[in-house]
Amino acid sequence: MPYAIGVDLGGTNMRAALVDEHGKICAQARKKTPVQEGPEATAQAMALLVNDVRGSEIALGLGIGSPGPLSRSEKMIFQTANLPGFDRFPLGYRLQELTGLNVFLDNDAKCATYGEAIFGRAKGRKNFILLTFGTGVGGGIVVENRMIYGKSDGACEVGHLTLYPEGKLCKCGNRGCMEQYVSATAFKARAFAKCGQELGGKEIFEAFNRGQKWADELMREFTVDLAIATASLVNIFDPELVVFGGGLFTTGGGPLCGWVQASIGDRCFKSSQKGLEIAASTLSGDAGVLGAASLVFRAE
Numbered sequence: 001m002p003y004a005i006g007v008d009l010g011g012t013n014m015r016a017a018l019v020d021e022h023g024k025i026c027a028q029a030r031k032k033t034p035v036q037e038g039p040e041a042t043a044q045a046m047a048l049l050v051n052d053v054r055g056s057e058i059a060l061g062l063g064i065g066s067p068g069p070l071s072r073s074e075k076m077i078f079q080t081a082n083l084p085g086f087d088r089f090p091l092g093y094r095l096q097e098l099t100g101l102n103v104f105l106d107n108d109a110k111c112a113t114y115g116e117a118i119f120g121r122a123k124g125r126k127n128f129i130l131l132t133f134g135t136g137v138g139g140g141i142v143v144e145n146r147m148i149y150g151k152s153d154g155a156c157e158v159g160h161l162t163l164y165p166e167g168k169l170c171k172c173g174n175r176g177c178m179e180q181y182v183s184a185t186a187f188k189a190r191a192f193a194k195c196g197q198e199l200g201g202k203e204i205f206e207a208f209n210r211g212q213k214w215a216d217e218l219m220r221e222f223t224v225d226l227a228i229a230t231a232s233l234v235n236i237f238d239p240e241l242v243v244f245g246g247g248l249f250t251t252g253g254g255p256l257c258g259w260v261q262a263s264i265g266d267r268c269f270k271s272s273q274k275g276l277e278i279a280a281s282t283l284s285g286d287a288g289v290l291g292a293a294s295l296v297f298r299a300e
C-alpha cells in the first residue's frame with residue numbers, strides 16, 4: 001500500500017499524518033509551531049514530527065500545506081503574517097535534506113481543495129470552488145480539473161475579494177475584504193457585537209436554534225454577505241459545486257449552505273444557478289493534512 005505524509009503548517013500548530021491512497025489516516029501527530037525560535041527550528045521540529053508518523057513505513061513523499069504567498073517550484077514561503085521570519089526560507093528543500101523525502105509545498109487552502117477533489121465532497125467534479133473559513137477565508141478554484149495558479153502561484157485569494165469598498169481595513173492593505181466579514185473570526189466578532197459575550201461557533205448556532213433574536217439577525221446578515229461573495233464567484237467561474245469548509249463548518253455551520261444557496265437568488269445568472277450545489281466539506285478537520293498528502297499522490 002503506498003503511503004504519503006501530509007503536514008498542515010499553521011502559525012500556532014503543525015500537524016502531520018501518514019495517509020494511504022484511499023485517504024485513510026494511519027498515524028498522526030501534532031505539536032506547537034516554534035515560530036519564535038525561527039524557521040530552522042521549525043523545520044527541525046517538523047522533520048521530527050514527520051519521522052514520528054512515518055515510523056517504519058515507506059512513504060512516497062511529503063506534502064506541506066502552508067500559509068502563503070509561496071513558490072511551489074522554489075519550495076519556499078515568500079512572506080506570511082502568521083509565520084514571521086520565514087520570508088524566502090527554503091522550507092521544502094530543508095525538509096528534503098532533513099527527511100530524505102521528496103517534498104511538495106503548496107498553499108494550505110489549495111491543499112484543502114485537492115483534499116476535497118481526491119478524497120472528499122468534490123470527488124469526480126471538474127469545476128468547483130472550495131472556500132475555507134477560519135482565521136481568514138482561503139480558497140481554491142478548479143476549472144476543467146485544473147487549479148488556477150496565475151503567473152506567480154498567487155491566484156485564488158478569495159478572502160480578499162472586496163465586499164465593501166469603504167469597509168474594514170484588512171491586513172492585506174485593502175478595505176472591506178470578504179474575510180473581514182465572513183471568516184470564522186468575523187462570525188464570532190459579529191456575535192460579540194450583538195450579544196456582548198465571547199461565544200464559540202457552536203454556541204452561536206445553539207443560540208440561533210434556541211430562537212435568540214440577535215443570533216437570528218446575525219445569521220441573516222452573515223448569509224447575505226456570504227451570498228454576495230459566492231454569487232460573484234459563481235458568475236465568474238460557473239462551478240457545479242461550491243464547498244464550504246474550515247472551522248466554521250465543523251461547528252454546526254452546515255445549514256449556512258442552504259441559506260446561501262437560497263439567498264444567491266437575483267445576484268447571479270439563473271443559468272449558472274441551475275445545477276449548482278453548495279455543500280459543506282466532508283473532510284472536516286482533516287482536509288489540511290489529507291490535502292497536503294494528496295500533493296504527493298497527484299505527482300505520482
Ligand SMILES: [Zn+2]
Binds near residue numbers: 170172174
Ligand atoms: Zn484583504
